[in-house]
Structure formats: C-alpha cells, structure tokens
Amino acid sequence: MITLTVPPTFAGWRSAARKALQEGIPPGEILWEEAGGDAPLLDLFTLEPALPASIQSPVRVPPAFMELAKRVACHRAPTRWAILYRALWRITHGEPHLLDVFVDSDVHQLMGMDKAVRRDVHKMRAFVRFREVTHPEGVWSVAWFEPAHLIVELNASFFVDRFAGMRWSILTPDRCVHWDGESLGFSPGVDRSAAPGEDAVEDLWRTYYSHIFNPARVKIHAMQAEMPKHYWKNLPEAALIPDLLRAAPGRVAEMLSRSLIKSAPAESRETIISEVADWESLKESASTCQACPLYKNATQTVFGEGPRSARIVLLGEQPGDQEDIQGRPFVGPAGQLLDRALTEAGIDRKECYVTNSVKHFKWEPRGKRRIHEKPNKTEVSACKPWWKAELALVRPSVLICLGATAAQTVFDRDVRVLAERGTVVETVHAAKTLITVHPSSLLRISDPEQREHAYRRFVEDLTLVL
Amino acid sequence: MTLDSKLSILADAAKYDASCASSGTTKRNSREGGIGSTTGAGICHSYTPDGRCVSLLKILLTNYCIYDCLYCINRASSGVQRARFTVEEVVNLTLDFYRRNYIEGLFLSSGIIRNPDYTMESVVEVARRLRVDHGFRGYIHLKTIPEASPALIAEAGRWADRLSINVELATQPDLDRLAPEKNLQRIETSMGAIKGRIDEFKTERKKFSNAPPFAPAGQSTQMIVGATGATDSAILNQASHLYGKHRLRRVYYSAFSPIPDASNKLPLASPPMVREHRLYQADWLLRFYGFQVSELAGETAPNLDLAVDPKMAWALRNPAEFPVNINRAPRETLLRVPGLGVRNVDRILAIRRWHRLRVDDLVRLRVSLKKTLPFIEVADHRPSLIGPALPAPAPFKLKQMDLFGPPVSVASGQL
Incomplete structure (x- = not known):
C-alpha cells in the first residue's frame, strides 16, 4: 500500500494521478491523503521509494472526464481523490465509456459531487451581494460569501466577465478573490468581520423585495428549496422574511379593507380573498371585513372553525347572540342541538369544519334582547367570498347546507328547503352536497311531538352523507 | 413622491406578470468595456416567501393606463395608487441593483399613457440608455405594445434580449368581451414582424459576427386562464399555434381569479391553481416530449385532468x-x-x-x-x-x- 499526500487541488491530484497511472499502480494500492492547508508543495514521488521510475506514454482520457474532475476536485469530501483515481483507472483500463454509465457506483458518486459543486457555483453567482466602500482609488465593491465547497477559483472568471469595469473583492472563509480592474488576485480566507456591514442601496432593494412578494400566497417551502436558510444571514433582503411572513395576514387584511371601503370593482374582493393561501391569514382578513353594513352592529366576525383536513363542512346561516359574543360558530342553543343530532347520526363534530354563510350577527333590539334577523341578498353575497375561500382551503368531500340561506348561496338560486331537503348532489364545492334544515328551525316548533318528528328527519338527513 | 414609494407601487403593479426568465440569450461579458454579462443560463438572485424567483428588476414604468381590460389590476377604472418613474430613475435603479449583484437585468413593462407610441418610446429609451450610455451587457426584457409603430418595435428589439406581447386570452371573442382594446390579429401581426426580424438577425449573425442583435432571447407571451370559458384544448392549441407560427420561446399561463359581483361578463367559478400547473406540464410535453395537443386535450375531453399529470x-x-x-x-x-x-x-x-x-x-x-x-x-x-x-x-x-x-x-x- 502506498500513501500519496497531495495538495488538495486539481493540479496536485492530476500530477500525482498521472505518475501513479504511468507506474501502473492499481487504485486499491493507493491511500490518498491531503496535504494540510498552505503547506509547501512536496515532490511527492521522491518520498515514495516504492515507486520505480519508469516512464511510459502520456495518458489519454476523454476531455469530459477532465472537466468533471476539475469540478469534483472543488468538493470538500476527502474521498474524492480516491474515487477520481479509481474512475481514471477504469477509463484507461478497458472502460473508456465509463462516464456514460450513470448508474455505476463510482460514476454515480462523482456525478453527485459534481452536482453539489455546480449548484454551489450557481448559488455563489446568485447570492454574492456587493457593498460599496470608499477606497483611495475610488469605489471598491466588497462581498462576503460562505461557499459550501472550494469554488472561489473556479468561479472567479464569472465575476470578472460580469464586473470587469469595477474594482471588487469577494471574501470567504477559505479564499478571497480580488479584481482591481485589470488583474485577478487571490489571498487566504478571512473572518467575516473583514467585510463591510452595509450599503445605502440595500434599503431600496429591500423595498423591491417586499413589494414583489405577494403576501396572499405564502409558499415558504418553495422558497427554502432554492434559497436554504444557511444563506440567509448574508443576504440583506432575507432579514425581512420573518417580518414579511408575520405581517402577511395583516397586509392581506389591509389590502382587503382598502378595497372594501372603496368598493371599487378594480381590486375585487374575491380576487384578493381567493388568493389568500392559508387559513390564519384568511381569518385575520375576515376580522376586518366591512363589505356590508353588518359589521357595525355585530361584536365581531365569527369565522369558521374545525380541522383544515375535515371531510365534512357544515354551512349555516349566520352567528346568533351567543356566537357573536363568544366569536365561535354554533355554540348557542341551535349549536347544542346540532351537536346532539350529529352524534346520533354518527358524525363527530370535532372532525367537521363548521362555518356560516354570513359572518356577522344581524339583529334587531326587542326589549333587552337581540333578536335574529334574516340577512338580505346583498349581505349574503358580500360574505360569499369568505365561505368559498374556506371551502377552497378545506376541500371537503361533503358539504352540508343548513337551511335556506346556506342552500341558496351555495346553489346560486332560490331553494325551497322543505321541498329539496335530503337530496345529495355533486357541486363544485364538494362531491356530496346535502341540503337540510337549519337546527334553529327545530327550536321554533312548539309542539313537542312535531318537534321530535322534525328532529328525527334532521338526523336522517345527516346520515345520508356517511 | 420618493423613489422608494414609486418603487413600492410599480413593483406591486408588475408582480402579476409571471415571467422572470433571464435565460436563452447570447453570451456577453464586460471585459471590453461596460458592465454586465450573460451566460445563456438564467440566475435567480433571490426568492420571495411566495416561492417565486427574483431574477430581474421587474417594474412598470408607470401604472397609469388608458386601457380598461377587465382582468387587469392597472386598468383605467381601477382604484389603485398610481406612480410614474422617469427614464433616468429606472436606468439608475437598474445599474445600482446590478452592480451589487442583486439582479440579472431589467424587465420593463408599462401602462399605456397618452398613446401606444409615446409609451413605447419611453420604454425603448430606458433600454437604449442602458445599452448605449452605460454599456449595459446584462439582460433586458421589454414588454412590447402591439399598436406601437414598427420602427419603435425594431428599436426595442435592437436593445432588448427578449420582447413579449401578452395575448392574454386565447380567442378574439374573449378579448372582445374582456379587453376591448386588444386585437388578436394585430397582436399576431406584431409577433410575426418580430419573428421576421429575429430570423433576419440569425441569418446575418451567421455571416457577420458583429451584425446588430435583435431580441436574441426571442419572444414570449402570457395567457390568462379561467377568465373565460376557453377550454384547455383551446388554450393549448393557441399556444401550439404561437410556438409554431411565431417561434415563441415561452408561453406563460396565469390563473385568473374572477370578480363575480362587479361584472356579469366574468365567470363565477375560480379556476384552481392546479389548472395553471397542468397547463405548464402540457406545454412541456408539447415542446420537449413530442406530444400533440389533440393527444392531451381533445374533442371528447377538452380539459386536462386536474388529478393526474x-x-x-x-x-x-x-x-x-x-x-x-x-x-x-x-x-x-x-x-x-x-x-x-x-x-x-x-x-x-x-x-x-x-x-x-x-x-x-x-x-x-x-x-x-x-x-x-x-x-x-x-x-x-x-x-x-x-x-x-x-x-x-x-x-x-x-x-x-x-x-x-x-x-x-x-x-x-x-x-
């Protein structure tokens, strides 16, 4: 077994590999070791008396392999030298086509390293951020970047191509590269504190970043797949991300209330509401809704509640006295009756998403009591985008319309509940859409026998969607 | 109004254009002077929390507009706040961002002010100053106004890497209803003229390496999905027609969210976002996998299956x-x-x-x-x-x- 200690660069590996190949040393007999840091380069082969000094014809390998090796040499994995040599050996010993066989274990590992290096090169081109500092010779642009692999030299010419007329430095922990407008220079890695801390234009860049972002469509995972978190600390705009995310529901709400108050057809409410991609933002936005006058006399917006993965959505008419005070749907007498009926029908309310066609309590005073008043068509249609957005998020397979208001807003036509109750049809909202009575209608029946009969029918209707 | 507020308004106004590509143009660098480079591959310099890539400074020159296209946020009757950049401001902003490596270049669009030629002139002037006065070698994408004069479009192509004219809707009857100022035939005439010049440039380039460029990254367009009853089959046929006839590089699809109470001209049902995704998949199958539109969305099933690719x-x-x-x-x-x-x-x-x-x-x-x-x-x-x-x-x-x-x-x- 021979130990080859090489400087960790492509050139270092190449000269050692070339000699080893000429000596005919098979890969299994070499142990590759990296010479530490900036240690002076040694004439490695004089240190290895085991090697006979015979000279053979120069080695010929496909150019594609050398290009690949140049990039793989920039990978940080210490195993790369041995794998490169093994592949080189195989290519020169009867497998010239080796690189075609992507599924070969050596090729697969090399391709994996190559991919990582190419990605890192690409990310450096994307995420380097220059900051301008004054310098005796004029403006100098300085960037701090932390590459995953040893790519500074590999990437230098890209930045020269792009910023040849500027003077700049890119500082990294491994290696720094400098361009003075005429020539390229490299120096050892430095600490982050050597880089400038700010640049006046970054404020404008952050303005652009926050405004080209659409707060109604948060897709944080899609962002992180391409811009992983470890890059964030060196990107001026990334400092905004937590705030942008936190403020997103509020911004959506503000956009909404602005468009609602103006009631201009332009930034239409439904356009905006339907773009709100998460439930929390939706609820927050609804809490400021002024699309119809009902918000004036109600205590608060009563939004839907229940698991977002619910199979069943129950849509009622509007919150009542209790719901208005507690801010939760179906918690008053009708809600309790509904819970009982659901249990008897074999449905767990906890697994249902429960909401209303109208989100504010409409009432008229009678003595000291607030008496329910039926919402009119304008109010029902003003509230329509909300339940539609809720359904778009939950995507239930079952939608139960409780009462005429719910059925009419869902089916967009006059529905006579008593005639059509108990029918299950497919709609754009759910595969099974059921029309039945509102539980509060049961409470209004004074005759106990009739009420019991009506209750039985209600439970029967509910079982239709099981 | 401060530059910062203008940037806020005009970036907000621009984000509904889906394209942010900076790829497919000729290779350039600044070693002989100027600033900037292109390698043929695009670079996304950042990503916003909505998962979208930030490659170009994508802004409107102004969001004032005399047109009243029903689906557009910047239409004349819209209540949004308005702003207008000067040519100088856009040029400086582009260069300031570019020097700090925030962007690959500029995607400039504009609302129509006064008349199409006046607007197109300002847009072209931004690109001309960047290229001529500052030797800018980065990427420029200009939105082209089909009604603008051929001379202005020719100049736009001289400075831009990519030109685009948005078709918006797949058929003329749909345009008549929702975008009365837009005319499909005129749009196609413009696209055809641009294609002619691109072809000319390609032939010239083969003979003389210093032939003046014309939109080397080609042209693209955008179609709104779900604003009308147009089926996926109609949309894909239109896309396929545009790819074939005018050699478009890309057709972008943008899902529309309807405005039910505002106008009875608009549909009630919102198209699911996944429809847009399926259209992109089908678009890829047409361009790179040898499929025909009729195989994907035919007469019996004119719409793509949302559940399966x-x-x-x-x-x-x-x-x-x-x-x-x-x-x-x-x-x-x-x-x-x-x-x-x-x-x-x-x-x-x-x-x-x-x-x-x-x-x-x-x-x-x-x-x-x-x-x-x-x-x-x-x-x-x-x-x-x-x-x-x-x-x-x-x-x-x-x-x-x-x-x-x-x-x-x-x-x-x-x-």
Whole structure:
C-alpha cells in the first residue's frame, strides 16, 4: 500500500494521478491523503521509494472526464481523490465509456459531487451581494460569501466577465478573490468581520423585495428549496422574511379593507380573498371585513372553525347572540342541538369544519334582547367570498347546507328547503352536497311531538352523507 | 413622491406578470468595456416567501393606463395608487441593483399613457440608455405594445434580449368581451414582424459576427386562464399555434381569479391553481416530449385532468401503448413513459449501450417506481397488471388516490 499526500487541488491530484497511472499502480494500492492547508508543495514521488521510475506514454482520457474532475476536485469530501483515481483507472483500463454509465457506483458518486459543486457555483453567482466602500482609488465593491465547497477559483472568471469595469473583492472563509480592474488576485480566507456591514442601496432593494412578494400566497417551502436558510444571514433582503411572513395576514387584511371601503370593482374582493393561501391569514382578513353594513352592529366576525383536513363542512346561516359574543360558530342553543343530532347520526363534530354563510350577527333590539334577523341578498353575497375561500382551503368531500340561506348561496338560486331537503348532489364545492334544515328551525316548533318528528328527519338527513 | 414609494407601487403593479426568465440569450461579458454579462443560463438572485424567483428588476414604468381590460389590476377604472418613474430613475435603479449583484437585468413593462407610441418610446429609451450610455451587457426584457409603430418595435428589439406581447386570452371573442382594446390579429401581426426580424438577425449573425442583435432571447407571451370559458384544448392549441407560427420561446399561463359581483361578463367559478400547473406540464410535453395537443386535450375531453399529470392521463387512456421495454424502445417512445423526464431518457439511452437496465438502476436514476413500473419492462421486471384487458392498472389506483390526497396542495397548486 502506498500513501500519496497531495495538495488538495486539481493540479496536485492530476500530477500525482498521472505518475501513479504511468507506474501502473492499481487504485486499491493507493491511500490518498491531503496535504494540510498552505503547506509547501512536496515532490511527492521522491518520498515514495516504492515507486520505480519508469516512464511510459502520456495518458489519454476523454476531455469530459477532465472537466468533471476539475469540478469534483472543488468538493470538500476527502474521498474524492480516491474515487477520481479509481474512475481514471477504469477509463484507461478497458472502460473508456465509463462516464456514460450513470448508474455505476463510482460514476454515480462523482456525478453527485459534481452536482453539489455546480449548484454551489450557481448559488455563489446568485447570492454574492456587493457593498460599496470608499477606497483611495475610488469605489471598491466588497462581498462576503460562505461557499459550501472550494469554488472561489473556479468561479472567479464569472465575476470578472460580469464586473470587469469595477474594482471588487469577494471574501470567504477559505479564499478571497480580488479584481482591481485589470488583474485577478487571490489571498487566504478571512473572518467575516473583514467585510463591510452595509450599503445605502440595500434599503431600496429591500423595498423591491417586499413589494414583489405577494403576501396572499405564502409558499415558504418553495422558497427554502432554492434559497436554504444557511444563506440567509448574508443576504440583506432575507432579514425581512420573518417580518414579511408575520405581517402577511395583516397586509392581506389591509389590502382587503382598502378595497372594501372603496368598493371599487378594480381590486375585487374575491380576487384578493381567493388568493389568500392559508387559513390564519384568511381569518385575520375576515376580522376586518366591512363589505356590508353588518359589521357595525355585530361584536365581531365569527369565522369558521374545525380541522383544515375535515371531510365534512357544515354551512349555516349566520352567528346568533351567543356566537357573536363568544366569536365561535354554533355554540348557542341551535349549536347544542346540532351537536346532539350529529352524534346520533354518527358524525363527530370535532372532525367537521363548521362555518356560516354570513359572518356577522344581524339583529334587531326587542326589549333587552337581540333578536335574529334574516340577512338580505346583498349581505349574503358580500360574505360569499369568505365561505368559498374556506371551502377552497378545506376541500371537503361533503358539504352540508343548513337551511335556506346556506342552500341558496351555495346553489346560486332560490331553494325551497322543505321541498329539496335530503337530496345529495355533486357541486363544485364538494362531491356530496346535502341540503337540510337549519337546527334553529327545530327550536321554533312548539309542539313537542312535531318537534321530535322534525328532529328525527334532521338526523336522517345527516346520515345520508356517511 | 420618493423613489422608494414609486418603487413600492410599480413593483406591486408588475408582480402579476409571471415571467422572470433571464435565460436563452447570447453570451456577453464586460471585459471590453461596460458592465454586465450573460451566460445563456438564467440566475435567480433571490426568492420571495411566495416561492417565486427574483431574477430581474421587474417594474412598470408607470401604472397609469388608458386601457380598461377587465382582468387587469392597472386598468383605467381601477382604484389603485398610481406612480410614474422617469427614464433616468429606472436606468439608475437598474445599474445600482446590478452592480451589487442583486439582479440579472431589467424587465420593463408599462401602462399605456397618452398613446401606444409615446409609451413605447419611453420604454425603448430606458433600454437604449442602458445599452448605449452605460454599456449595459446584462439582460433586458421589454414588454412590447402591439399598436406601437414598427420602427419603435425594431428599436426595442435592437436593445432588448427578449420582447413579449401578452395575448392574454386565447380567442378574439374573449378579448372582445374582456379587453376591448386588444386585437388578436394585430397582436399576431406584431409577433410575426418580430419573428421576421429575429430570423433576419440569425441569418446575418451567421455571416457577420458583429451584425446588430435583435431580441436574441426571442419572444414570449402570457395567457390568462379561467377568465373565460376557453377550454384547455383551446388554450393549448393557441399556444401550439404561437410556438409554431411565431417561434415563441415561452408561453406563460396565469390563473385568473374572477370578480363575480362587479361584472356579469366574468365567470363565477375560480379556476384552481392546479389548472395553471397542468397547463405548464402540457406545454412541456408539447415542446420537449413530442406530444400533440389533440393527444392531451381533445374533442371528447377538452380539459386536462386536474388529478393526474397530463402524461399519466394520456398513458391511462392508451394502455395499448404499454408496457414499454426500457432496454429496447426508441427515444420518442421512452419520452412517453410516465415518470421519465428528458434527462433520464438520455441517461437510459447512454447506459443501455453497455448493460441492460434493472429496477435498481432506475432507483439510482431517481425514477419514481410507483409511477413508472406499471408501464415498463426492464431486465428484472414485467408489469403484471397492465395490458389492453385492464384499462386502469390496479397498482396505480393507489397512486391516483394519493394524488387526490393532500387537499391543501391541490388548492394551492403546490405539487
């Protein structure tokens, strides 16, 4: 077994590999070791008396392999030298086509390293951020970047191509590269504190970043797949991300209330509401809704509640006295009756998403009591985008319309509940859409026998969607 | 108004254009002077929390507009706040951002002010100053106004890498209803003129390496999906027509969210985001996989299946085409196998010259076995449950449910 200690660069590996190949040393007999840091380069082969000094014809390998090796040499994995040599050996010993066989274990590992290096090169081109500092010779642009692999030299010419007329430095922990407008220079890695801390234009860049972002469509995972978190600390705009995310529901709400108050057809409410991609933002936005006058006399917006993965959505008419005070749907007498009926029908309310066609309590005073008043068509249609957005998020397979208001807003036509109750049809909202009575209608029946009969029918209707 | 407030308003106004590509142009660098470079591949310099890439400074010169297209946020009757950049401001902003490596270049669009020529002149002037006065070698994408004079469009192409004219809607009757100022024939005439000049430039470039460029990254367009009753078949046929006739580089699809109470001209149902995604998949199949529109969305089923990707849907409709032998089938057949992309097909073709592929090899190629195995034969696998007798393979049914699976992803279009 021979130990080859090489400087960790492509050139270092190449000269050692070339000699080893000429000596005919098979890969299994070499142990590759990296010479530490900036240690002076040694004439490695004089240190290895085991090697006979015979000279053979120069080695010929496909150019594609050398290009690949140049990039793989920039990978940080210490195993790369041995794998490169093994592949080189195989290519020169009867497998010239080796690189075609992507599924070969050596090729697969090399391709994996190559991919990582190419990605890192690409990310450096994307995420380097220059900051301008004054310098005796004029403006100098300085960037701090932390590459995953040893790519500074590999990437230098890209930045020269792009910023040849500027003077700049890119500082990294491994290696720094400098361009003075005429020539390229490299120096050892430095600490982050050597880089400038700010640049006046970054404020404008952050303005652009926050405004080209659409707060109604948060897709944080899609962002992180391409811009992983470890890059964030060196990107001026990334400092905004937590705030942008936190403020997103509020911004959506503000956009909404602005468009609602103006009631201009332009930034239409439904356009905006339907773009709100998460439930929390939706609820927050609804809490400021002024699309119809009902918000004036109600205590608060009563939004839907229940698991977002619910199979069943129950849509009622509007919150009542209790719901208005507690801010939760179906918690008053009708809600309790509904819970009982659901249990008897074999449905767990906890697994249902429960909401209303109208989100504010409409009432008229009678003595000291607030008496329910039926919402009119304008109010029902003003509230329509909300339940539609809720359904778009939950995507239930079952939608139960409780009462005429719910059925009419869902089916967009006059529905006579008593005639059509108990029918299950497919709609754009759910595969099974059921029309039945509102539980509060049961409470209004004074005759106990009739009420019991009506209750039985209600439970029967509910079982239709099981 | 401060530059910062203008930037806020005019970036807000620009974000509804889907394109942010900076790829496909000629290679340039600044070693002989000026600033900037292009390599042919695009670079995304940042990503916003909505998952979108930030490659270009994408802004409007102004969001004042005399047109009143019903689907547009900047239309004349809209209540949004208005602002207007000066040419100088856009030029400086672009250069300031570019020097700090925030962007690949500029995507400039504009509302129509006064008249089309006046607007186009200002847009072209920004590009001219960047190129001529500052030697800018980065990427420039200009939105072209079809009604502008041919001389202005010619100048736009002289400075820009890419030109685009948005078709917006697939058919003229749809345009008549929603965008009365837009005329499909005029748009196509403009596209045709641009194509002519691009072809001219390509021929010239072969003879003289210093021939003046004309939109070397070609032209693109955007279509709104779901604003009218246009089917996927109509949309894809229009796209295919534009790709073929005017050699467009890209057609972008943008899902529209309707305005029910404002106008009875607009539909009530909102198109699911996933429809936009399926259209992009179908678009790829047309351009890189040898599919015809009629195979994906035909007369009997004019809309793409939202639950299954279009290639899978085609495979399920055509069980007689399967199983495909991975070790023998020609490239064009392999491209039609669900779960195999162009890259892996080419890898398979290279590998099989040296040994027969097995299931393990597919794993190493990161092929989705669940998707692919029911449709293929490899050295150690034959599908048992597929054949002309079985229209839908049993193992796939599970997968189908899986695709229906997480409801939120379907709603949001994240796949």
